[in-house]
Amino acid sequence: MSNPRAIYQMKVLKIIDHTPIVREVILQCLDPQQSFQFRAGQFAMLHVPQPEGKPALRAYSIASHEAQKDGFTLLFKYVENGKASQFVWSLKGDETLQFTGPFGKVFFQEPPTEQIVFLNTGTGLSQHYSYLISKKEQYPNLKFKMYFGVRTEKDIYYEKELEALKSQLKNFEYHYVLSRPSESWTGKKGYVQHFLKEIDYKNTATTFYLCGNGGMIKEVKNQLIEIDQFPKEKIWSEAFD
Numbered sequence: 001m002s003n004p005r006a007i008y009q010m011k012v013l014k015i016i017d018h019t020p021i022v023r024e025v026i027l028q029c030l031d032p033q034q035s036f037q038f039r040a041g042q043f044a045m046l047h048v049p050q051p052e053g054k055p056a057l058r059a060y061s062i063a064s065h066e067a068q069k070d071g072f073t074l075l076f077k078y079v080e081n082g083k084a085s086q087f088v089w090s091l092k093g094d095e096t097l098q099f100t101g102p103f104g105k106v107f108f109q110e111p112p113t114e115q116i117v118f119l120n121t122g123t124g125l126s127q128h129y130s131y132l133i134s135k136k137e138q139y140p141n142l143k144f145k146m147y148f149g150v151r152t153e154k155d156i157y158y159e160k161e162l163e164a165l166k167s168q169l170k171n172f173e174y175h176y177v178l179s180r181p182s183e184s185w186t187g188k189k190g191y192v193q194h195f196l197k198e199i200d201y202k203n204t205a206t207t208f209y210l211c212g213n214g215g216m217i218k219e220v221k222n223q224l225i226e227i228d229q230f231p232k233e234k235i236w237s238e239a240f241d
């Protein structure tokens, strides 16, 4: 594991704008002798430079494969007037950013249950995508189900990446759930928490992973723990707000 007290100088290798408000940034350790080692599910702390005083620190879940030691990938969602958001959207590529980490203890639980359910919103996909790409060779036969909440068709991203996972995993299904789709959208509408009823977690050994919007996480936990008496130790969550 890397040293969480050390400051890592990371070079921006590539920027991919998936939508106007979702930006992927691929980072590499500036010093080839230095390595940033993390486990899937962890996050890094970005040091956002401030005009005066200390940098502002913001957490970002790592979206890449845990076997990679020389860098990592992050998915940023733009927050209006946000300090980190403004900084990240000012990047052009080739800059050096400072990070500490890794932090966090929301790991993929092993040995896994027969069914794994991912519920995420916005860039909450990052943590779940890291689990999937990091564990797919080890657990190719698990039933993986993902419900991925975004607002409109224009907010959909990572379709190509999720399709690639579908072709590699026997039992992986994913669904975009749109809260404000256009009239022509024939897929799932509403919020991810409304689709719990589609999942057979009462008769199949299941672990839930929840990531992103805090309101979504609260509602899902309320349904599962308070109403369905689902064991809370089988629910792992990371709230972004």
Ligand SMILES: Cc1cc2nc3c(=O)[nH]c(=O)nc-3n(C[C@H](O)[C@H](O)[C@H](O)COP(=O)(O)OP(=O)(O)OC[C@H]3O[C@@H](n4cnc5c(N)ncnc54)[C@H](O)[C@@H]3O)c2cc1C
Residues within 6 Å of the ligand: 043, 058, 059, 060, 061, 062, 075, 076, 077, 078, 079, 080, 081, 082, 083, 084, 085, 086, 123, 124, 126, 238, 239, 240, 241
């Ligand atoms: C463990 C952890 C992991 C995280 N991982 C990610 C990640 O992978 N990708 C990612 O994009 N974000 C992630 N976040 C959120 C991230 O740390 C920042 O909070 C977010 O990017 C906003 O920072 P900012 O400096 O741009 O906004 P700030 O300057 O902190 O906030 C500006 C204004 O926006 C409001 N605000 C702050 N956050 C949000 C939000 N998410 N939605 C709506 N309004 C908000 C604030 O209340 C404030 O009024 C994570 C948070 C945690 C705790």
